[in-house]
Amino acid sequence: MPLSFSHLRPIAPAQGLPLYRQLYQRFRESIADGRLQPGDRVPAARALAAELNLSRGTVDAAYQLLLGEGYLVSHGAAGTRVSPQLAAALPIRAAVPPAAPERPPVHGGAGPLDLQLGLPALDAFPRKLWTRVMGRELRQGGTASLVYPEARGHAGLRQAIAGYLGISRGIACHPDQVFICAGYRACLDLIGHTLVQPGDQCWLEEPGYFMAREVLSQAGLELVPVAVDAHGLDVAQGIARARHARFAVVTPTHQSPLGMSLSLPRRQALLEWANRQASWIIEDDYDSEYRYLGRPLPALKSLDDQGRVLYTGTFSKVLFPGLRLAYLVVPPAQVQAFAHQADRLHNHSPHLQQASVAGFLNEGHFARHLNKMRQLYKQRRQWLVQALQRQFGERLALNPGAGGMHLVAGLRSAAGDCDLAQRAQAAGLAVEPLSRWYLGPGAAQGLLMGFTNIADAAQAAQVARRLYEAIQGDGLQPVGDWP
Amino acid sequence: MPLSFSHLRPIAPAQGLPLYRQLYQRFRESIADGRLQPGDRVPAARALAAELNLSRGTVDAAYQLLLGEGYLVSHGAAGTRVSPQLAAALPIRAAVPPAAPERPPVHGGAGPLDLQLGLPALDAFPRKLWTRVMGRELRQGGTASLVYPEARGHAGLRQAIAGYLGISRGIACHPDQVFICAGYRACLDLIGHTLVQPGDQCWLEEPGYFMAREVLSQAGLELVPVAVDAHGLDVAQGIARARHARFAVVTPTHQSPLGMSLSLPRRQALLEWANRQASWIIEDDYDSEYRYLGRPLPALKSLDDQGRVLYTGTFSKVLFPGLRLAYLVVPPAQVQAFAHQADRLHNHSPHLQQASVAGFLNEGHFARHLNKMRQLYKQRRQWLVQALQRQFGERLALNPGAGGMHLVAGLRSAAGDCDLAQRAQAAGLAVEPLSRWYLGPGAAQGLLMGFTNIADAAQAAQVARRLYEAIQGDGLQPVGDWP
Numbered sequence: 001m002p003l004s005f006s007h008l009r010p011i012a013p014a015q016g017l018p019l020y021r022q023l024y025q026r027f028r029e030s031i032a033d034g035r036l037q038p039g040d041r042v043p044a045a046r047a048l049a050a051e052l053n054l055s056r057g058t059v060d061a062a063y064q065l066l067l068g069e070g071y072l073v074s075h076g077a078a079g080t081r082v083s084p085q086l087a088a089a090l091p092i093r094a095a096v097p098p099a100a101p102e103r104p105p106v107h108g109g110a111g112p113l114d115l116q117l118g119l120p121a122l123d124a125f126p127r128k129l130w131t132r133v134m135g136r137e138l139r140q141g142g143t144a145s146l147v148y149p150e151a152r153g154h155a156g157l158r159q160a161i162a163g164y165l166g167i168s169r170g171i172a173c174h175p176d177q178v179f180i181c182a183g184y185r186a187c188l189d190l191i192g193h194t195l196v197q198p199g200d201q202c203w204l205e206e207p208g209y210f211m212a213r214e215v216l217s218q219a220g221l222e223l224v225p226v227a228v229d230a231h232g233l234d235v236a237q238g239i240a241r242a243r244h245a246r247f248a249v250v251t252p253t254h255q256s257p258l259g260m261s262l263s264l265p266r267r268q269a270l271l272e273w274a275n276r277q278a279s280w281i282i283e284d285d286y287d288s289e290y291r292y293l294g295r296p297l298p299a300l301k302s303l304d305d306q307g308r309v310l311y312t313g314t315f316s317k318v319l320f321p322g323l324r325l326a327y328l329v330v331p332p333a334q335v336q337a338f339a340h341q342a343d344r345l346h347n348h349s350p351h352l353q354q355a356s357v358a359g360f361l362n363e364g365h366f367a368r369h370l371n372k373m374r375q376l377y378k379q380r381r382q383w384l385v386q387a388l389q390r391q392f393g394e395r396l397a398l399n400p401g402a403g404g405m406h407l408v409a410g411l412r413s414a415a416g417d418c419d420l421a422q423r424a425q426a427a428g429l430a431v432e433p434l435s436r437w438y439l440g441p442g443a444a445q446g447l448l449m450g451f452t453n454i455a456d457a458a459q460a461a462q463v464a465r466r467l468y469e470a471i472q473g474d475g476l477q478p479v480g481d482w483p
Numbered sequence: 484m485p486l487s488f489s490h491l492r493p494i495a496p497a498q499g500l501p502l503y504r505q506l507y508q509r510f511r512e513s514i515a516d517g518r519l520q521p522g523d524r525v526p527a528a529r530a531l532a533a534e535l536n537l538s539r540g541t542v543d544a545a546y547q548l549l550l551g552e553g554y555l556v557s558h559g560a561a562g563t564r565v566s567p568q569l570a571a572a573l574p575i576r577a578a579v580p581p582a583a584p585e586r587p588p589v590h591g592g593a594g595p596l597d598l599q600l601g602l603p604a605l606d607a608f609p610r611k612l613w614t615r616v617m618g619r620e621l622r623q624g625g626t627a628s629l630v631y632p633e634a635r636g637h638a639g640l641r642q643a644i645a646g647y648l649g650i651s652r653g654i655a656c657h658p659d660q661v662f663i664c665a666g667y668r669a670c671l672d673l674i675g676h677t678l679v680q681p682g683d684q685c686w687l688e689e690p691g692y693f694m695a696r697e698v699l700s701q702a703g704l705e706l707v708p709v710a711v712d713a714h715g716l717d718v719a720q721g722i723a724r725a726r727h728a729r730f731a732v733v734t735p736t737h738q739s740p741l742g743m744s745l746s747l748p749r750r751q752a753l754l755e756w757a758n759r760q761a762s763w764i765i766e767d768d769y770d771s772e773y774r775y776l777g778r779p780l781p782a783l784k785s786l787d788d789q790g791r792v793l794y795t796g797t798f799s800k801v802l803f804p805g806l807r808l809a810y811l812v813v814p815p816a817q818v819q820a821f822a823h824q825a826d827r828l829h830n831h832s833p834h835l836q837q838a839s840v841a842g843f844l845n846e847g848h849f850a851r852h853l854n855k856m857r858q859l860y861k862q863r864r865q866w867l868v869q870a871l872q873r874q875f876g877e878r879l880a881l882n883p884g885a886g887g888m889h890l891v892a893g894l895r896s897a898a899g900d901c902d903l904a905q906r907a908q909a910a911g912l913a914v915e916p917l918s919r920w921y922l923g924p925g926a927a928q929g930l931l932m933g934f935t936n937i938a939d940a941a942q943a944a945q946v947a948r949r950l951y952e953a954i955q956g957d958g959l960q961p962v963g964d965w966p
Contacts, residue, residue, distance in 0.1 A: 030649040033657065040646065043850045050854045051651060053777065079847065112630070122629050131621055138614055138621070146605050146803040147595070163523065166513040168534055174516065182665065185829070214827065294536065320629040322834050344697065346668070350836055351805050362523070364562065367530045374533070 019054060020061035027066055031082055040082045042072060112453040113430035114463050117406050120317055121452045124376055129365055130319075134356040145351045151343040153180025153327070154354035160361040161313075161327050169288065170298030171311060176335055179328045179342055182349045184286065185215055187312045187328040192219030194334070194341045195246075195280060202247035203238045207437035207444070209256045209284070212249055221247060225439040228255055232262030235269040247280050248273075252300040253288035254404045257437050257448050267300055274308040281309045287317045289370055291403035292378040307331030315357060317405060318370055324349050325357060377405065377452055380460075384451040387460035391468045397446075397482035408434060410446040410482035413475060417445040420471045427470040429463065444483035502537060503544035510549055514565055523565045525555060595936040596913035597946050600889050603800055604935045607859055612848055613802075617839040628834045634826040636663025636810070637837035643844040644796075644810050652771065653781030654794060659818055662811045662825055665832045667769065668698055670795045670811040675702030677817070677824045678729075678763060685730035686721045690920035690927070692739045692767070695732055704730060708922040711738050715745030718752040730763050731756075735783040736771035737887045740920050740931050750783055757791040764792045770800045772853055774886035775861040790814030798840060800888060801853060808832050808840060860888065860935055863943075867934040870943035874951045880929075880965035891917060893929040893965035896958060900928040903954045910953040912946065927966035 017025070030036040042063075043051070049059040063080065066072040073083045112119050152158070158178040165171040181187045198220035204213065206225035217223055224245060226238040233250050248270065252262035262270070274281050283300045301311040314326040330338050342348075360366050384407060385398055397410035413420060417433035424431045424447070434446035454460050500508070513519040525546075526534070532542040546563065549555040556566045595602050635641070641661040648654040664670045681703035687696065689708035700706055707728060709721040716733050731753065735745035745753070757764050766783045784794040797809040813821050825831075843849050867890060868881055880893035896903060900916035907914045907930070917929035937943050 026650065026653070029655060030646065033649070033655060035642075035645045035649045035655070035657070037642070041845060041847060043650070043847060047847070047850045047854055048650070050857070051850060053774075112626075119630060122626050125629060127624075127629075134621055135618055138617055141610075141614075143595075143605050144805075146608060146610075146805050147602060148804045149807075159518075159520070162518045163513065166516070166518045167509065167526070167531070170509070172512060172516060172518070174518070182830070291536075321631045322627075322629045324632075324831070324833055347665070347830075348807070350807055350833060352835075353833055364524060364526060364530065367526045367534060371530055371533045 020058045020065070023052075023054070023059065023062035024065045027062065028071065031071055036082050038082050038084045041079050042081065044079065112450075114428060114453075114466075115449040115451075116430040116453065117432055117448055117450040118317070118321070119450060119452060120320060120405070121373065121376055121380070122320070123453070123455065124373065125320055126365070126369055130356070130360070133359045133363070133365070134352065137352055137355040137359060141352060141355070145355070148346065149348045149351045149354065151346050151348065152339055153178065153348065154351060154358060157354045157358040157361075158327075160358045164361055164366075165299075165311075165313075165329065169285070170302035171329065172302075173329050174332070177329050177332060179330065179338055180348060180354060181326050181328055182324045182347055183316070184284065184312060184314050184326045185211065186347045187326050188212060188215045188219070188282070189347065190328060190338065190341055190345060191280075191282065191310055192216070192221075193345060194338050196220055197246070200247060201242045201245035202249065203233070203242065203245050204249055204439060205233055205251065205255060206439055207257060207434065208249070208439070209251070210437055212284070213439060216247075216249070223439060228258060228260070230260055231266050232260055233266060233270065235266055235273060239273060243273075244277060245279060246277075247282060249282045249284060250300070251284045251286065253285055253291075253297060256284065256286065257406065257434065258408055259399050259404050261297055262300065267303060270300070271303060271306075271308065275306045279308065283309050283311045285311060285313050287404055288313070289318050290374060290377055290405055292374065292381065293403075301329065304331075307333055310334075318366070318373070319357065319360070323353055323357065325353060380454045381407070381451045383457045383460035384449065384454050384463070387457070387464035388467075390461070391464040392476070394478035394480075395476040397479040405452050406448050406450045408446050408448055410434075410444065410479055412445065412477040412479055412482075413471075415471075415475075417447060421447060423473075424467055424470045427466055429467055429470065431467070446483075503541045503548070506535075506537070506542065506545035507548045510545065511554065514554055519565050521565050521567045524562050525565065527562065595933075597911060597936075597949075598932040598934075599913040599936065600915055600931055600933040601800070601804070602933060602935060603803060603888070604856065604859060604863070605803070606936070606938065607856065608803055609848070609852055613839070613843070616842045616846070616848070617835065620835055620838040620842060624835060624838070628838070631829060632831045632834045632837065634829050634831065635822055636661065636831065637834060637841060640837045640841040640844075641810075643841045647844055647849075648782075648794075648796075648812065652768070652796075653785035654812065655785075656812050657815070660812050660815060662813065662821055663831060663837060664809050664811055665807045665830055666799070667767065667795060667797050667809045668694065669830045670809050671695060671698040671702070671765070672830065673811060673821065673824055673828060674763075674765060674793055675699070675704075676828060677821050679703055680729070683730060684725045684728035685732065686716070686725065686728050687732055687922060688716055688734065688738060689922055690740060690917065691732070691922070692734070693920055695767070696922060699730075699732070706922060711741060711743070713743055714749050715743055716749060716753065718749050718756060722756060726756075727760060728762060729760075730765060732765045732767060733783070734767045734769065736768055736774075736780060739767065739769065740889065740917065741891055742882050742887050744780055745783065750786060753783070754786060754789075754791065758789045762791065766792050766794045768794060768796050770887055771796070772801050773857060773860055773888055775857065775864065776886075784812065787814075790816055793817075801849070801856070802840065802843070806832070806836055806840070808836060863937045864890070864934045866940045866943035867932065867937050867946070870940070870947035871950075873944070874947040875959070877961035877963075878955075878959040880962040888935050889931050889933045891929050891931055893917075893927065893962055895928065895960040895962055895965075896954075898954075898958075900930060904930060906956075907950055907953045910949055912950055912953065914950070929966075 045059045045063055046056060049056045063072060067074060070083055072080050074080045112122055157180060158175040161178050162173050162175040165173060179190060181190055196219045200221050201224050202216055202221040203226045204223050205228050213223060224242040227234045232255055250262060270281060285299055299311060301309045311329040312326060315323050388396055388398060399408040417435050421431050421433040431447045431449050434448060435443035528542045528546055529539060532539045546555060550557060553566055555563050557563045595605055640663060641658040644661050645656050645658045648656060664673055679702045683704050684707050685699055685704040686709045687706050688711050696706060707725040710717045715738055733745060735750060753764060768782055782794060784792045794812040795809060798806050871879055871881060882891040900918050904914050904916040914930045914932050917931060918926035
């Protein structure tokens, strides 16, 4: 049998070897490297022969050798596997040491960690119901579920979102104005590609969601921090600092992270500024669904009669983040431009998830789940507030926010909040330092804590005690007026 | 009942109206706008009252009015819906005219169009088997399926890909070197964020995949087109034009779109250049699985002993594009830097799809499906080649490529290939003009045609005849030596 380069990875010592020995070696290396693990099934000889365009005999010969030496074991019709016995015998050689993350990753594939931010109550998600809806979509999925998803998003989901926003958020929009994106970051990315000119200025709430900073500055924007006070974004300060900014990113319902609402006069001032300058307001309505006191304010977008507001919402907080589903509502005059960019970027989520969420909305499961979560979160928030008050007394200032999914605990300490957060994280508490959310100097000191996965009062007390033990050594002072 | 701004969208005529009338109006507008469609279910009164923090009586009053006027119909326990009768009665006012795409979108949510590129055979996808595997993963999904997916990708899938690449592509890599991305574009994006400095030069095959151009230039790269000939990328020309380029993007298995393989001497020359310059080779191995003649060449990555090759593969071509799953293999020394960026970008696919593909690979379904598709595509390709030859004779030059999922049909015509393609597209044939794949001047003229969804010889003949009728009016010349 002639040897040619094309068969296998050309390892020098193998150049003179017959094909079956080369294949044998490839398997041995894969097993030694840990790429094939004890118990893994190997391809059927006939399938592998077809795949590599080798003769069946060549593959059989290699497999016989591997079986004979105990690397593989045959289970007859159930296939051939890497021997489970090898687990003990082989020192598995890792080709690379696993890369240690620099800090506990926010997006870790596990969870929830105690006090972790931005996660809904995972124990309360109606998984069976979700599995049923998705299973049905899975079985019914036609060709549309196999090809590239429509660039602007699943038509049924866009329709369902437009209906939901009309009733619940007071936003009158046509489904064509709705774009489904794979997360909030992807929404910003789509805006960036459609509307941003390099060097454009952008107001950002100070403090504000740090992830947005990164995406926006990568899009070429010059970021201008604008303070928030008890009424939300200080629009007058924004105008004084950068009257000609082309963008403003705001969280009017619950300021992220401090939690206050943008007052009506501020809303009107912001819209007037945007209308006058023909600037764009990006409304991040990330957790508007969670309000525990009073009625939800309509979205800022509902006041936007001149088409200056780009509205974004997400299913990460009301269903689960693993969905990777967010949406963007753009003014009618911008639909064409956004559709063009969406078709270019095609940064979308699989059809199955989109169709399943559409079903969940249309069948009323979404509204029912939301109502349950509002009751639950109100309770869980209260547990954590009470536990922290009992444990820390005057040494923490807890925000009186009407909604959201986390508490802001203001504090005074000789140590910075980054140090305190690090200590707490080392104790398994996934708090975040408030100062990290500031772009400029003068950051307030505090800790952000998610309460959505606090299971009961006892867990709240235990978490509060662990937090106290982790950070009290640094001498927290009574807070007084905070910040 | 006191009126406050916070209840509903403040429409001027509604300011003095009681709450139930405002809610009633909101529904009427939603129905008139088409946001609520005839037959749509509306929220249960109790759920909506809780959601909007209105009293149950307010919502009931609004619903009674809507029922009384025939906007809604009650189905008792089955819920309340927008009246199906409205379909005929209402002139549905669309808030925005749907944006007409400028050209037939590649990623359209439907398909396949005749001769469409880049799609696998949708009729031959083992949907039942896939539904079973995915249904199992759906039911078994624990907390990990709800939270943010691991930034680098599902551990089981990375393991399965490393095993697959070891056996099938001769690539020795540890699962830690594998990064799962939501498509090839997302792979390039991750590379861009990790390694690109603005102003870096990048060799691109000429002609080459046009989508890559866009992503790479957005990443800040200066693109340098480098010709391909019968042996693939002309490495000497690349060195002459831009010796100090930091990147080269190549499709060594089947050049995209022309189909030739990069010869062994060229592979060695390319690697030598990259090693000397400490430059990066991005290997796009997008359809290496489809080869119908001879044995598959090992990946260029398998020759990369100094860690200069970034290898990308995708499941779009072998399973289906709706998955949005691609992968990137980076050298061990780069794992940490890529992991850091992946955690920042978190541009990933849902856990469910990743876990399902892992199952599909581990249980041998993937290898079996691949083998079936190889046989099928070989047949379908032959049908289309024969039909085109019969219909066009000397007027088309068909590429003799050993693999891939499309044909290149070279041609000579007074009209440009863009004009011809437009005529064919108007006749429902989704061909693409070859010249579009060139960055610089001197483009060869031709049409690209996908053959994977040609169902039989009769369909091939019919498609060839329709193509002939659409473009022969423009006086195709015998091709002779092409290009």
